[in-house]
Amino acid sequence: MSDYSFKNNYPILKISIVKEKLSVPVWVIIDTGSPYTIIPNEMLNKLGLGNEDIITKITIHGVVHKEECAVEAPAYLLQIRISEKSLEKTLVVGYDFGSRFGLLGHNALVNFQLFVDWRQKMVKLRSLTG
Amino acid sequence: MVEEILIEEKSLKEMKHLQSPEQEGRNKVLFYEHHDRQNLRELYIMREQITIGENMNDMEWFKEHLPQLREKYESKLVAVLDGEIIAVGDDLEEVARIIERKKRDGEIKGIPYTGRVGDDIAAVHIPSVYV
Numbered sequence: 001m002s003d004y005s006f007k008n009n010y011p012i013l014k015i016s017i018v019k020e021k022l023s024v025p026v027w028v029i030i031d032t033g034s035p036y037t038i039i040p041n042e043m044l045n046k047l048g049l050g051n052e053d054i055i056t057k058i059t060i061h062g063v064v065h066k067e068e069c070a071v072e073a074p075a076y077l078l079q080i081r082i083s084e085k086s087l088e089k090t091l092v093v094g095y096d097f098g099s100r101f102g103l104l105g106h107n108a109l110v111n112f113q114l115f116v117d118w119r120q121k122m123v124k125l126r127s128l129t130g
Numbered sequence: 131m132v133e134e135i136l137i138e139e140k141s142l143k144e145m146k147h148l149q150s151p152e153q154e155g156r157n158k159v160l161f162y163e164h165h166d167r168q169n170l171r172e173l174y175i176m177r178e179q180i181t182i183g184e185n186m187n188d189m190e191w192f193k194e195h196l197p198q199l200r201e202k203y204e205s206k207l208v209a210v211l212d213g214e215i216i217a218v219g220d221d222l223e224e225v226a227r228i229i230e231r232k233k234r235d236g237e238i239k240g241i242p243y244t245g246r247v248g249d250d251i252a253a254v255h256i257p258s259v260y261v
Contacts, residue, residue, distance in 0.1 A: 034256045036222060055226045056209055056244040057189070062256030070252055072189065075222065077230055091223040093254055103256065107223055
C-alpha cells in the first residue's frame, strides 16, 4: 500500500505525527470539511503525550455514527510530516470517532495543492512552499 | 418547628441531591434556607452560587460567563484558565500559539479551556465525518 489510498471512497494518506525523536504513522482521511487535523487519542498516546503537552481543551462538535455530539477534547501543537514536507507546530486535536483513522483538516491542507481522482483512485498532495 | 439554617460550605458535598445537573460539579455553592419568622408556614430555599476561579472547571466558567463574554468577544475564541481570560483570537491555531508562548515563558501553568463565544461554544466543527 502506498502512502495514498482510498478507503470506502474516502481519500486517505499516511502521515506521521512527531514529538521530538518519536514518530507515529497515522492514516488520515483528507477532510475538506474539517478546519483542523484530528488524530485518535490512541495514536497520540503512542507519542507519550502527557497533560503538560495539552495546549488547551476545547469542545468539538461533529457527527459520529450518524449522531451529532459535542465532547471535550485536548488540542496539541505538534509536528506533522506529510510525504517529504514537515509542518511545525500544527494544531492537532485528539479525538476518537471510533476508527483508526484521523482527519487531515484545513490547517494542514492549506500548505498543499490537492488533487483527487476518484475514478483512478488517486490522491496527490503537492507542497505549496517547497 | 422550622429553624433557620445556614448550611456551611463543608457540608455542601453531602447535599448534592439539592443541586441541579447543571450545577453539579461546580466548586462553591451556598445554600441558605430561610423561613419567615412571622409565618412559619412559608419556607423557601434560596440558592446562591458563588463562582471563583480557583479549582473551577474552566468550561463551566466559560458557560457561566458567556453573556458577559458576548458583550466584548462575540464570535471570538477565548481561552480561560482558572477563571481568567488568557488568550483571544479568531482562529484556534492562533489562540493555541498564544497559550503555548505563555506556557513557555512561565506566565501560566495548567490546561486552559478554549471556547467560541456565541450560541455554540464548540471551537471545532466537523460537519462531514461519518466513518
